[in-house]
Amino acid sequence: MYSQGLIGSGSENEESEAFLARFQARIDAEEKIEPNDAMPLAYRKTLIRQIGQHAHSEIVGMLPEGNWITRAPTLRRKMALLAKVQDEGGHGLYLYSAAETLGVSREEMTEELLSGRAKYSSIFNYPTPTWADIGMIGWLVDGAAIMNQVPLCRCSFGPYARAMVRVCREESFHQRQGYEIVMTLAEGTDEQKEMAQDSLNRWWWPALMMFGPHDADSSNSDQSMLWKIKRFTNDELRQKFVDATVPQAEKIGLKIPDPDLKWNPEKNDGAGGYDFGALDWDEFWRVVKGGGPMNRDRIAARKAAWENGRWVREAALAHAAKREERAATAKVAAE
Amino acid sequence: MATHLTPLWEVFIRSRNGLNHKHVGSLHAADGDLALQSARDVYTRREEGNSIWVVRSEQILASDPDKAAETFEPAADKVYRHPSFYDIPDDVGHM
Ligand SMILES: [Fe+2]
Ligand SMILES: [Fe+2]
Numbered sequence: 001m002y003s004q005g006l007i008g009s010g011s012e013n014e015e016s017e018a019f020l021a022r023f024q025a026r027i028d029a030e031e032k033i034e035p036n037d038a039m040p041l042a043y044r045k046t047l048i049r050q051i052g053q054h055a056h057s058e059i060v061g062m063l064p065e066g067n068w069i070t071r072a073p074t075l076r077r078k079m080a081l082l083a084k085v086q087d088e089g090g091h092g093l094y095l096y097s098a099a100e101t102l103g104v105s106r107e108e109m110t111e112e113l114l115s116g117r118a119k120y121s122s123i124f125n126y127p128t129p130t131w132a133d134i135g136m137i138g139w140l141v142d143g144a145a146i147m148n149q150v151p152l153c154r155c156s157f158g159p160y161a162r163a164m165v166r167v168c169r170e171e172s173f174h175q176r177q178g179y180e181i182v183m184t185l186a187e188g189t190d191e192q193k194e195m196a197q198d199s200l201n202r203w204w205w206p207a208l209m210m211f212g213p214h215d216a217d218s219s220n221s222d223q224s225m226l227w228k229i230k231r232f233t234n235d236e237l238r239q240k241f242v243d244a245t246v247p248q249a250e251k252i253g254l255k256i257p258d259p260d261l262k263w264n265p266e267k268n269d270g271a272g273g274y275d276f277g278a279l280d281w282d283e284f285w286r287v288v289k290g291g292g293p294m295n296r297d298r299i300a301a302r303k304a305a306w307e308n309g310r311w312v313r314e315a316a317l318a319h320a321a322k323r324e325e326r327a328a329t330a331k332v333a334a335e
Numbered sequence: 336m337a338t339h340l341t342p343l344w345e346v347f348i349r350s351r352n353g354l355n356h357k358h359v360g361s362l363h364a365a366d367g368d369l370a371l372q373s374a375r376d377v378y379t380r381r382e383e384g385n386s387i388w389v390v391r392s393e394q395i396l397a398s399d400p401d402k403a404a405e406t407f408e409p410a411a412d413k414v415y416r417h418p419s420f421y422d423i424p425d426d427v428g429h430m
Contacts, residue, residue, distance in 0.1 A: 036400045086380070093377050097361040100343065106363055107340060163360065170381070313341060316365035323366065 015040055027228050032158040035101035043227055046220065047157050048104050049118075050229065055095035056113045056120035060298050062088045064128040065137060073131060080177045081134065087170045094166055098159040114303050122284060123210050125292030132185055132192075132199035138178015140200075140207040140245065146171050147241045148211065151231035160229075179248065186252040193253075200249070201257040208276075209284045211238040217281075243273045343392040344370040346377075348384035356388050364389075 023040055026033065033039055062085050069085065072078035096106055112118035123141055128134065149171065152164040185196040212234040215221055224230040232240075249256050260277035267273030286292065341363040347356035359378050364370035370389040379387070398406055414420050423430060 034400070036397060038401065083380075086376075090377050090380065093362060094360055100361065105340065159360075166359075313365070316369060317341065320366035320369075 024226070027156050027226075030228075031156075032161065033156050034158045042223075043229075044102050046224060046227070046229065047160065048099055048102050050224075051095055051099040051102075051160055052104070052109050052112065053119050053121075055092045055099060055109065056118055057124065058088050058092035058095060059113075060120045060124045060302065061141075062092075063298055063301055064124055064126070064294075065134055067128050068131060068134045071131070072134075077181070084138070084174050084177060087174065091167045091170070094163040095160075098157075098163040101159045110306065114299065114306060116290065116299060119288060121210060122287040122292065123206050124298060125287050125294045126202070126206055127294050130195050130199060132182065132195045133203070135178045135181025135185065135196070136199045136203045138174050138176075139182050139248070140178075140203050141210070142171055142174040142178060143245060144207050144210045144241050146175060147237050147244075151237075154228075154231055156228040182254070183252045186254055197254055200254050204257050205279060205283075206287075208238055208242070208279055209287075211235070211241065213281070213284070239268070239273060242276055243268070246274055341365055344374075344389045345392050345395060346370075346374045347388040347390070348374075348378055349386040350384050352385065356386065359383075361392060 019038070020040060023038070023043070033043075065081060065085050065088075069078065069081055072081050096109060099109060100106060109118065113120070123144075128137070146168065149164050149168050153161055153168055155161045155164065182196050182200075185192040187193075212218060215233045215235045218234055221230065221233055225233070246256055246261065258277045260275065262275045263272065264275045265272045267275070287295070290296075342365070343361055343363055344367075345361050346359050348359050349356045362370065362373050362377055364373050367389060371387055374387045374389055378384075410416075
């Protein structure tokens with residue numbers, strides 16, 4: 001509702017020094033920026049890109065788990081998984097609507113995803129060949145998402161922050177149901193335990209990559225911190241995630257697949273934390289740029305959903321138009 | 336056929352009786368019935384409310400944030416609208 005006709009027509013398109021300083025002062029004072037407020041074009045563009053990518057990640061994120069809904073081992077697991085996947089669809093919709101307040105349309109965002117111009121989280125380009133992967137996604141992938149999303153609840157852009165509050169409220173169930181699946185397997189037969197360990201071996205490193213490149217290599221990071229879109233750097237969040245997750249693995253007798261993992265009492269200003277091994281950034285960039293094992297499948301699935309839903313969208317619009325027309329004729333007849 | 340954009344709706348939810356409907360976000364739907372149905376699925380999966388309003392986004396008129404200063408400023412110099420403006424002896428008691 002906010003943005004119709006706003007883009008490019010704002011009275012403050014002149015980005016003078018004084019305008020930028022005034023904007024930064026509002027940010028520094030922890031004021032929230034709302035959609036109709038004057039904002040630098042770069043701030044708007046950064047948010048459109050980030051919220052769009054975030055929304056796409058939620059939507060594409062339904063696919064690896066959706067793969068197991070019909071094969072969940074019990075009714076309890078199936079109900080939980082269905083509810084979780086539905087939540088992820090909801091997260092995508094909250095986020096698309098937050099991005100739309102900045103003047104981008106849903107159709108444009110969808111088009112960008114389908115054409116491959118928009119990115120989404122690299123993690124969803126890995127396959128889910130075993131049931132343990134569903135547990136691992138909930139535990140690690142939702143766990144990493146929570147680390148990322150909790151600080152976003154304080155993001156300077158109001159609609160994004162509000163969407164994140166809703167999302168975060170729903171995420172903790174996702175992580176807990178995942179951990180429960182992994183825990184059950186880890187306490188099961190040798191084969192089940194092995195399945196859980198194998199899944200952890202495959203997902204650990206991609207989960208760490210979810211936080212994005214190292215701070216030194218992250219081009220947008222400084223500006224986003226200055227604008228209080230981000231509150232922590234990629235490396236800070238990654239460290240928090242490792243420190244929180246390693247004890248959870250130990251608790252259920254699984255081994256983190258990192259020979260360099262070591263407790264370091266000096267870390268985190270003396271509070272202690274884990275040193276961990278180097279990430280394979282070549283793999284990260286390959287997967288982000290479309291070379292992961294499942295990139296093609298994911299986009300093909302989204303395209304099919306869009307194409308197969310076309311007649312429904314068109315029929316619904318035609319029906320709405322017809323009803324409106326009939327209502328108008330009836331009104332005239334009654335006068 | 337030209338692609339028609341599916342209209343945008345703003346969603347308001349009352350979390351329980353006695354409270355106002357509150358804006359929660361927006362969604363796309365071809366008509367009001369579908370908008371209400373989607374709003375239920377998207378915004379009330381965990382008993383977030385017992386009543387939903389949907390309004391076509393284009394129907395909402397908003398005040399201009401660039402004019403916020405002049406629109407809302409006059410209220411600041413009308414201190415006589417506040418109870419603390421009036422001097423009443425303490426021993427009158429709570430008033
Ligand atoms: Fe999510
Ligand atoms: Fe989730």
